[in-house]
Amino acid sequence: xxxxxxxxxxxxxxxVLGYSILSRARTRNIVDIALSNIRDxxxxxxRKVDDKPYGGGAGMVMMPGPVFDCLxxxxxxxxxxxxxxxxxxxxxxxxxxxVRSLSAEKRLILIAGRYEGFDERIRxxxxxxxxxxxxxxxxxxxxxxxxxxxxxxxxxxxxxGDEDSAKDDSxxxxxxxxxHYTRPEEFRGMKVPGILLSGNHGKIAxxxxxxxxxxxxxxxxxxxxxxx
Numbered sequence: 001x002x003x004x005x006x007x008x009x010x011x012x013x014x015x016v017l018g019y020s021i022l023s024r025a026r027t028r029n030i031v032d033i034a035l036s037n038i039r040d041x042x043x044x045x046x047r048k049v050d051d052k053p054y055g056g057g058a059g060m061v062m063m064p065g066p067v068f069d070c071l072x073x074x075x076x077x078x079x080x081x082x083x084x085x086x087x088x089x090x091x092x093x094x095x096x097x098x099v100r101s102l103s104a105e106k107r108l109i110l111i112a113g114r115y116e117g118f119d120e121r122i123r124x125x126x127x128x129x130x131x132x133x134x135x136x137x138x139x140x141x142x143x144x145x146x147x148x149x150x151x152x153x154x155x156x157x158x159x160x161g162d163e164d165s166a167k168d169d170s171x172x173x174x175x176x177x178x179x180h181y182t183r184p185e186e187f188r189g190m191k192v193p194g195i196l197l198s199g200n201h202g203k204i205a206x207x208x209x210x211x212x213x214x215x216x217x218x219x220x221x222x223x224x225x226x227x228x
Contacts, residue, residue: 001105001156002032004074004082005145006067007112008049010035012142022150025159033149034077041069050115059116067111067122074109082107084128085148087141088118091130094148096171098131102148103155110148112141174227176216178208 005013013035016022025031039047043065050060075081083105092098102108111128123130133144153159181192195207216223 001030001103001153002034002078002080002082002107003149003152004034004036004077004107004109005112005149006036006038006070006074006110007140007142007145008038008114009112009140009142010037013146016146016150021154021159025153025156028158030156030158031153034074036070036074038066038070041073042066053116057116061116062113062118062122064119064121064125067118068125071109071111071126078107080107082109084109084111084126086111086113086118086123086126086128086130087132087144087148088113088123088130089132089135089137091132093135094131094133094144094151096151096174099148099151100155103152108148108152110141110145112145114140171223173212174223175212176220176223178211178215 007013013033017026017033022031022033026033039049042049042063048063049066050062053059053061071084083102085102085108087110111122111126131144131148133147138144179193181196185192185197193207195203198204213224213227216227
């Protein structure tokens with residue numbers, strides 16, 4: 001898979017992409033992640049990418065020209081046109097089914113905004129999907145882009161050390177994940193459930209399923225309606 005990110009702050013991604021699962025996936029050529037600076041496509045000595053909103057109001061708005069030019073340039077870097085994602089709090093909320101859908105693509109192009117938001121012609125003219133990571137506002141789209149990248153890459157074949165890890169994650173079947181325990185068997189009076197020490201894998205699987213359902217019922221009952 002190839003993932004392109006259009007951003008004003010490509011340096012923000014360096015530490016995230018340089019560690020753990022994402023770093024290994026890049027080293028193994030499972031995913032190619034390319035960063036493009038929108039400001040490189042702005043005109044003038046100051047490379048201006050934002051301006052005051054028409055009609056007045058607080059903040060600055062990202063101008064359409066640099067974003068369009070950057071996207072058109074990036075699209076030409078690969079024969080796959082790519083699925084274009086605009087990171088915005090106005091978009092559809094990211095969930096695990098969407099992540100699975102994105103992970104099946106050959107190429108993703110993520111556009112991270114800044115300031116007060118995008119000129120509306122960016123939304124109207126790019127034909128991009130609008131995606132949000134939650135009902136709150138951040139300073140820009142870089143962190144949401146990192147969330148999308150991390151959630152997608154870990155589903156790619158070979159990205160995880162144990163391919164079964166992703167299958168048991170919270171939301172993978174619409175449920176929250178069951179409790180996990182490791183050594184020691186007792187810690188400050190808290191003991192590992194005996195079933196996990198029994199060696200009976202059938203009963204362990206049943207216990208984990210029951211725990212996942214019960215935990216989801218208590219913490220996220222809204223998920224049970226669509227859970228597998």
